[in-house]
Amino acid sequence: MEWTSYIIGTAAVLGTVVYLRKKKGKDTNRECGKDYPKDTVILHQFPRGPFAPSMSGFCVKLETFLRMAKIPYQNVHAYKTGPKGKSPWIEYNGVVLGDSQLIMSYLSEQLEINLNMSLSxxxxxxxxxxxxxxxxxxxxxxxxxxxxxxxxxxxxxxxxxxxxxxxxxxxxxxxxxxxxxxxxxxxxxxxxxxxxxxxxxxxxxxxxxxxxxxxxxxxxxxxxxxxxxxxxxxxxxxxxxxxxxxxxxxxxxxxxxxxxxxxxxxxxxxxxxxxxxxxx
Ligand SMILES: N[C@@H](CCC(=O)N[C@@H](CS)C(=O)NCC(=O)O)C(=O)O
The missing domain is CATH 1.20.1050.10 (Glutathione S-transferase Yfyf (Class Pi); Chain A, domain 2)
Structure with missing residues (x-):
């Protein structure tokens, strides 16, 4: 019984890796305006968590930022990583970007938002x-x-x-x-x-x-x-x-x-x- 579940588990892990590798190429070639809406951040992140919105602190961080900065966004929940091999990552008007902090800086520049305006x-x-x-x-x-x-x-x-x-x-x-x-x-x-x-x-x-x-x-x-x-x-x-x-x-x-x-x-x-x- 124990061995059966290990074999099924291993096959599932390998299957997922092969599937995600194949899928990655397709996803990063998506076209803005056709595959997803313009001026809307597509936030790719892990599925929701049991007691908070994510089991990734970086996903909670980035989604909180989008809300704080009032930036329109849509979630895509999957165990799929982005251009840096990590989650979260975004698609925005044709740009694919990884890393929560770099994404926040990029969006702040693009949209001329400064959440640190009041700080010395x-x-x-x-x-x-x-x-x-x-x-x-x-x-x-x-x-x-x-x-x-x-x-x-x-x-x-x-x-x-x-x-x-x-x-x-x-x-x-x-x-x-x-x-x-x-x-x-x-x-x-x-x-x-x-x-x-x-x-x-x-x-x-x-x-x-x-x-x-x-x-x-x-x-x-x-x-x-x-x-x-x-x-x-x-x-x-x-x-x-x-x-x-x-x-x-x-x-x-x-x-x-x-x-x-x-x-x-x-x-x-x-x-x-x-x-x-x-x-x-
Ligand atoms: N510096 C990155 C870190 C992101 C990160 O470490 N994400 C983890 C989830 S919390 C991840 O994708 N891990 C998958 C892996 O390392 O394979 C950021 O700020 O977004």
Whole structure:
């Protein structure tokens, strides 16, 4: 029984890879105005998550940006990666682009939008440092917690992906985090780093409504995106998730504020929790 499911799982993984490789060429040749509408961002991202709109902090970040900047967009949900081999990615008026931050800069330039207008040069520099902290470090800590240290629990409570798929994600995560460097730390050290990064966010936020005051700015998209994964999409036993819940009330209130402001349809944008129905 066990072996049968491994064979079926392997065939499914290989089948998906071959299918996606064939499909990629077709998708990047799509024509604006014919295959998709003009002046509308086509946001390619992973399928919705169980407790937040995506299990990718970058997808939550970019979609929050499109909402904050009031840019018309349409979602395409699939486990399909873009020109840089990652998700999210976009098509916009004939241009195909990957990387959430580069996409945000590109759209801001094209549409003459500046969500950082109210910030001084010094504040912009601080915002950039926070964006890098969450996108380039917190992201990897979350991956380790979810797919390596607590993989069994993730499978039971967060994802219905076949166990072979989850094992493969864990294997890739180990390799990537080793290369990045964070994967060389012990689980206890990663827990500690994650807690310290959350504390830094909470301390900087203080009593402000958003990272830089009463109005949200671009960095709020990245902070909200990556912290949403700690709050909703790592198993409940992860120490940093409990720490966020119990020790950082202002950061929690901020997360709720971002959610209410930009995601009034939050529930409809999730799969409404994890259910084992389909896997019984
Ligand atoms: N720097 C990229 C990172 C995107 C990224 O790492 N996406 C992950 C999902 S959260 C991905 O596509 N992983 C697939 C892979 O590495 O094969 C961005 O800002 O968009």
């Amino acid at each position: 040069k010094e504040q912009r520099a601080t915002a950039r440092a926070f964006q890098k902290m969450v996108d380039e470090y917190m992201y990897w800590s979350v991956l380790l917690e979810r797919w390596v240290y607590h993989r069994g629990e993730t499978s039971k409570t967060l994802t219905k992906l076949p166990s072979l798929f989850v094992w493969e994600i864990g294997r890739r995560t180990k390799n990537m985090t080793h290369a990045q460097g964070i994967g060389r730390h012990s689980p206890e050290e990663v827990d500690r780093i994650l807690e310290d990064d959350l504390t830094a966010l909470a301390d900087f936020l203080g009593e402000k409504k958003f990272m830089f005051g009463d109005e949200p700015t671009e960095v709020d998209c990245a902070v909200f995106g990556q912290v949403s994964q700690v709050k909703y999409h790592v198993p409940e036993t992860v120490k940093a998730r409990k720490y966020l819940e119990e020790a950082l009330p202002n950061l929690n209130a901020y997360m709720d504020r971002m959610k209410e402001t930009f995601w009034p349809d939050w529930e409809e944008c999730t799969t409404k929790g994890f259910t084992t129905e389909a896997t019984k």
